[in-house]
Amino acid sequence: MVELQVNVAQLWWTVNDIEQAITFELHVNTIGWIALGISPAGGMKGADIAVGWVDSSGTVHMQDRFAFDKIKPTIDNTTQDWFGLQGQEQNGWTAIQFKRYFDTCDPMDVPIKSGTNILIFAYGIVDLDLYESAVDITYHDDRRGTRILPLRSYADQPTDEMLIGLDFFDFNFNNQVIPSTDTTYYCKVFKSPSPFLAKRHAIAHKVLIDSRNEHLVHHMDLFECTSEDAIDDDKLPDGICDEIFTVVGMCYSKLATAWAIGADVMTLYPEEAGYTVTSNISSKYFMIKIHYDNPRQASNLRDSSGIRFYLANELRKFDLGYVLLGTISSPGSLAIPPQAEQFIVDSYCPPEATRNFPSSGVNIVSALPHTHLQGYSVWTKLIRNNTAVQYLFNAESFNFNYQFANQLPKTIKIYPGDAFATRCIYKTTDKNDITLGGQRTKDEMCFQTFSYYPIVDSLFACATTIDMTVWETLMNTTSPIDYMKLEQWLRNLTWTPESIAQWQEFYNKAARLAIYDRGSHDKDTGQDIHIVTNGNMLREFLEENINQLDVFVFPPTSAPLSSSSSNNNSD
Structure with missing residues (x-):
């Protein structure tokens, strides 16, 4: 059970993976109508909504509605996919049990995905009336709320x-x-x-x-x-x-x-x-x-x-152990332009990082996706034999204010030689300045932390950053640079819709360093560095069109690490 609003709204649900359906039970402190919806972006627009009430005879009514915008949701004119099961009113509360399939293939429905889902809820103070068209949903003022939940893995x-x-x-x-x-x-x-x-x-x-x-x-x-x-x-x-x-x-x-x-x-x-x-x-x-x-x-x-x-x-x-996958939180890894409706950052953890895993594999138990305020989607894919096998976890709807250690419905096996691809998507339409990687809330991050067993002492993190030589070329300098010089250069950039698109193309192609810890192989750094020589191939992985990835071992050195030592993947 989750309390959507203290002393006001409570939600129970049961997942049936065989039937591919969820049975919900919504309790709200009202004797009027109650509603629960699945929203693609957290608001009314595009939301798939179940509206229900219990009439004076004790009969349960359920409507399938769709919100085209921030207006009264209309009755779904395709198929009715919210099914009322039972309900009652007692002590001023209304409780209704109803059912929805994961994916109805209805264009006026929002699929219930395997990662996080954005739920909206609302309620009225009187019931609706099927025979009086004027007695319908009215504006619910503050009788509403939003919650992000991993419905299928909570x-x-x-x-x-x-x-x-x-x-x-x-x-x-x-x-x-x-x-x-x-x-x-x-x-x-x-x-x-x-x-x-x-x-x-x-x-x-x-x-x-x-x-x-x-x-x-x-x-x-x-x-x-x-x-x-x-x-x-x-x-x-x-x-x-x-x-x-x-x-x-x-x-x-x-x-x-x-x-x-x-x-x-x-x-x-x-x-x-x-x-x-x-x-x-x-x-x-x-x-x-x-x-x-x-x-x-x-x-x-x-x-x-x-x-x-x-x-x-x-x-x-x-x-039990934990491993972090994603990017290093530094300006060299994350430089997100302002006024971008969508900006994608990809990272890759190569097969060499898991070579020391036991042949019997390890079991992924939970996933904790993380960005800051500009991130709205985070996912990680498992790459095996140059093929995207499945999501480790897909937080397609991510919100900084609702961060979970999401328990997976079933453990996922990871074997030696497996690789991982992580994508974070950001929206910066509310910002006028560039957003850089860092620890502050106004900075950004991109990673997922997975719990697993049995623990492998040789891998705590596997993170990427754009190769410094790439930045030197972009800055048209032959002199070595550090993150302070890079940050100053980045903050002096000016942005137009065209330059934002060009920046995304740069990120799609830029070579990355993949840095990971394998324990005792190197007494000084304890880390290996690989270079992904073709950034475009990262995109191929993430779009599941995987052919090959040119990766070679870069001689272990502490130089790139020392320059980023104050920008750890933490928050």
Whole structure:
């Protein structure tokens, strides 16, 4: 169950993959009509809407409607594809159960896709009347809302009662002072608690949002630090993220989980696997990074938000791990022109990145897509033997304010030599300046983080960036450049519809460096760098017309990495 609006609207649903249908049950605090719709873009225009009510005799009525624009939705004149099953009115609430097939092939319907779906809901204060045409849907003022949900892969929230009796521990801020600025990223490093000096698996975690700050905490990331060399147990790093970056940089590469406004607070891991939060070898270190959104710049704010891990009494069969796919968050990877209705950024993770995977494969469990405010679509495809096999996850309708760790309906097997292609699509019609890759909300990102088991210690991330030599050629310089020079050059560009189209063509063709971590092969960087020599072939992969991709091993070097070291894939 999801509460679409607190104390107003609740939604239950059951997915039938065999029948390719969903049975919904919508409860709304009204004795009038209620409506649920699937929207292609989050508003009324183009939305496929079910409108239902229960009349005075207890009979359920259901209408299939379509909204051509921000006007009253009309009755679908093709086929009726929302089927009312049963309903009742009780204690001032109306509850109706109804059914819809995933894809009706009706041009006035919106398919229910395997990734995220945009739901809209509304309600009236009186029923409709089939015999009085004047008694119809009227403007519903603020009796409406929007929610993005992965309808076909949503995992029911575990309850606290399910976890009673388990050991747990919390990583949380302690009445931390929050600056009176509109945007703050605050980081704090934690050490696994000393009472748990044996390997223990977490089987669930719960995000703990300070009740004082439910609208202040915009999102929270948890990272596992990959090295403790620079960490002083007597003074664990704690402060504004940018100000302490030099001492917490090793904590940014391994994302453990993330939460954002609109997401569920509880996550239950698969029965076969647990996340290793403590070790019998040495202490483990984690970093929480919280984005505080304070547009009114209020002062005297304090916060004690954090995260709780519930520990299994016995170790599970497999260790759970995370891998990040997408682009490096830097100006060299993301430079999105303003006033673009659609701008596409593609990335590719080559087969070499998965060569160390076990022959039996690994199991993808969940997907966490991520961009910032300009991104509206994120997906990743699995490439096997130069063929696009399937989506790992398709968040075709993405919204920064509703970020989920989407549980897959079925685990997806990944084998040695598999490759991945990720696409992010942005809209910048509300911006007059270029948007660059970076950590701030007004910057942009492009990645998906997947949880999987069994863990492969040699791969935490596989991300691309445009080759610096490409930028040097574009800037018509033979002198080496860094991201500071590149950013200045990019911000001085002027834009027209023609130059925006040319920029998209440049992105389609530009050579990329694919940078990934394979663990112990390189003592200095721990990373491999591949160069995708033909950017056009990326597009062929993503359009599923895959023939070949010219990829060769570039001699390991730390130079491209050091120039991007302050622009990690984090948020």
